[in-house]
Protein backbone atom coordinates (compact mmCIF):
# COMPACT_ATOMS: atom_id res chain seq x y z
CA UNK A 162 0.00 0.00 0.00
CA UNK A 163 1.36 3.39 -0.94
CA UNK A 164 0.20 6.46 0.92
CA UNK A 165 0.82 9.97 -0.31
CA UNK A 166 1.43 12.47 2.42
CA UNK A 167 2.41 16.07 2.35
CA UNK A 168 5.42 17.56 3.96
CA UNK A 169 6.19 21.21 4.59
CA UNK A 170 6.34 23.37 1.52
CA UNK A 171 9.81 24.01 0.27
CA UNK A 172 11.21 27.57 0.01
CA UNK A 173 10.18 27.79 -3.64
CA UNK A 174 6.56 27.43 -2.60
CA UNK A 175 6.04 24.10 -4.31
CA UNK A 176 4.56 21.31 -2.26
CA UNK A 177 6.81 18.41 -1.51
CA UNK A 178 5.19 15.00 -1.52
CA UNK A 179 6.46 11.57 -0.80
CA UNK A 180 5.35 8.33 -2.36
CA UNK A 181 6.89 6.22 0.38
CA UNK A 182 4.60 3.81 2.16
CA UNK A 183 3.47 5.03 5.56
CA UNK A 184 5.13 3.12 8.36
CA UNK A 185 3.35 3.31 11.73
CA UNK A 186 5.86 4.51 14.28
CA UNK A 187 4.33 3.05 17.45
CA UNK A 188 3.77 -0.39 15.93
CA UNK A 189 7.33 -0.44 14.58
CA UNK A 190 8.75 0.55 17.96
CA UNK A 191 6.68 -2.09 19.76
CA UNK A 192 7.77 -4.77 17.31
CA UNK A 193 11.39 -3.75 17.70
CA UNK A 194 11.07 -3.77 21.49
CA UNK A 195 9.66 -7.30 21.28
CA UNK A 196 12.60 -8.42 19.09
CA UNK A 197 10.33 -8.79 16.07
CA UNK A 198 11.14 -7.49 12.63
CA UNK A 199 9.31 -4.20 12.25
CA UNK A 200 8.68 -4.91 8.57
CA UNK A 201 7.10 -8.39 8.72
CA UNK A 202 6.64 -9.06 12.45
CA UNK A 203 8.08 -12.57 12.07
CA UNK A 204 11.86 -12.43 11.99
CA UNK A 205 14.18 -11.37 14.79
CA UNK A 206 15.98 -8.05 15.12
CA UNK A 207 18.76 -9.35 17.37
CA UNK A 208 21.25 -12.15 16.84
CA UNK A 209 22.73 -11.86 20.32
CA UNK A 210 21.78 -10.02 23.48
CA UNK A 211 22.46 -6.60 21.97
CA UNK A 212 23.94 -7.54 18.59
CA UNK A 213 21.42 -6.90 15.86
CA UNK A 214 20.97 -9.33 12.99
CA UNK A 215 22.37 -8.32 9.62
CA UNK A 216 18.90 -8.72 8.09
CA UNK A 217 15.54 -10.28 8.88
CA UNK A 218 15.55 -14.02 8.26
CA UNK A 219 11.94 -13.92 7.05
CA UNK A 220 11.59 -10.84 4.82
CA UNK A 221 15.19 -9.75 4.25
CA UNK A 222 14.79 -6.29 5.79
CA UNK A 223 18.31 -5.16 6.57
CA UNK A 224 19.15 -3.90 10.05
CA UNK A 225 22.92 -3.50 9.80
CA UNK A 226 22.71 0.19 8.92
CA UNK A 227 20.76 1.31 11.98
CA UNK A 228 22.38 4.08 13.99
CA UNK A 229 21.05 3.54 17.51
CA UNK A 230 24.59 4.22 18.72
CA UNK A 231 24.58 5.32 22.36
CA UNK A 232 20.89 6.22 22.55
CA UNK A 233 19.85 2.87 24.13
CA UNK A 234 22.19 3.26 27.13
CA UNK A 235 21.22 6.92 27.40
CA UNK A 236 17.51 6.13 27.65
CA UNK A 237 18.19 3.11 29.87
CA UNK A 238 20.19 5.20 32.34
CA UNK A 239 17.50 7.89 32.34
CA UNK A 240 14.66 5.44 32.99
CA UNK A 241 16.53 3.33 35.55
CA UNK A 242 17.69 6.44 37.38
CA UNK A 243 14.17 7.81 37.57
CA UNK A 244 12.95 4.54 39.09
CA UNK A 245 15.81 3.62 41.43
CA UNK A 246 16.71 7.01 42.90
CA UNK A 247 13.19 7.98 44.10
CA UNK A 248 12.67 4.46 45.48
CA UNK A 249 16.03 4.61 47.27
CA UNK A 250 15.26 8.01 48.75
CA UNK A 251 11.78 6.91 49.85
CA UNK A 252 13.16 3.83 51.59
CA UNK A 253 15.85 5.92 53.28
CA UNK A 254 13.36 8.52 54.50
CA UNK A 255 10.80 5.98 55.70
CA UNK A 256 12.96 3.29 57.32
CA UNK A 257 16.60 4.50 57.51
CA UNK A 258 18.02 1.04 56.76
CA UNK A 259 21.73 0.29 57.16
CA UNK A 260 23.97 0.99 54.19
CA UNK A 261 24.53 -2.73 53.54
CA UNK A 262 20.77 -3.16 53.09
CA UNK A 263 20.76 -0.30 50.58
CA UNK A 264 23.69 -1.82 48.72
CA UNK A 265 22.24 -5.33 48.67
CA UNK A 266 18.89 -4.01 47.48
CA UNK A 267 19.63 -1.24 44.97
CA UNK A 268 22.75 -2.56 43.23
CA UNK A 269 21.14 -5.80 42.00
CA UNK A 270 17.91 -3.98 41.15
CA UNK A 271 19.80 -1.39 39.14
CA UNK A 272 21.73 -4.05 37.22
CA UNK A 273 18.65 -6.18 36.55
CA UNK A 274 16.57 -3.22 35.45
CA UNK A 275 19.29 -1.91 33.17
CA UNK A 276 19.88 -5.30 31.57
CA UNK A 277 16.18 -5.93 31.09
CA UNK A 278 15.53 -2.53 29.50
CA UNK A 279 18.56 -2.15 27.23
CA UNK A 280 17.50 -4.59 24.53
CA UNK A 281 13.84 -3.53 24.21
CA UNK A 282 14.92 0.10 24.09
CA UNK A 283 17.48 -0.60 21.38
CA UNK A 284 14.88 -2.57 19.41
CA UNK A 285 12.37 0.25 19.76
CA UNK A 286 14.93 2.78 18.52
CA UNK A 287 15.74 0.62 15.50
CA UNK A 288 11.99 0.40 14.86
CA UNK A 289 11.72 4.18 15.10
CA UNK A 290 14.51 4.62 12.56
CA UNK A 291 12.83 2.12 10.23
CA UNK A 292 9.42 3.80 10.52
CA UNK A 293 10.88 7.25 9.81
CA UNK A 294 13.06 6.05 6.91
CA UNK A 295 16.14 7.21 8.76
CA UNK A 296 19.68 6.34 7.77
CA UNK A 297 19.83 3.22 5.61
CA UNK A 298 16.13 2.40 6.01
CA UNK A 299 15.23 4.77 3.17
CA UNK A 300 15.68 2.91 -0.12
CA UNK A 301 15.57 6.19 -2.07
CA UNK A 302 18.21 8.00 -0.02
CA UNK A 303 21.70 8.62 -1.18
CA UNK A 304 24.02 6.26 0.58
CA UNK A 305 25.40 8.17 3.52
CA UNK A 306 26.91 5.11 5.12
CA UNK A 307 29.28 2.55 3.72
CA UNK A 308 27.74 -0.76 2.79
CA UNK A 309 28.45 -3.42 5.36
CA UNK A 310 28.66 -6.77 3.63
CA UNK A 311 27.23 -9.87 5.25
CA UNK A 312 29.89 -11.93 7.00
CA UNK A 313 31.41 -14.58 4.79
CA UNK A 314 30.22 -18.13 5.57
CA UNK A 315 33.76 -19.18 6.48
CA UNK A 316 33.96 -16.45 9.12
CA UNK A 317 30.54 -17.34 10.53
CA UNK A 318 31.62 -21.00 10.82
CA UNK A 319 34.82 -20.02 12.60
CA UNK A 320 32.95 -17.83 15.09
CA UNK A 321 30.33 -20.45 15.94
Ligand SMILES: [Zn+2]
Pocket residue numbers: 198199200201202203204217218219220221222
Ligand atom coordinates in the same frame (compact mmCIF):
# COMPACT_ATOMS: atom_id res chain seq x y z
ZN1 LIG B 1 11.12 -9.23 8.51
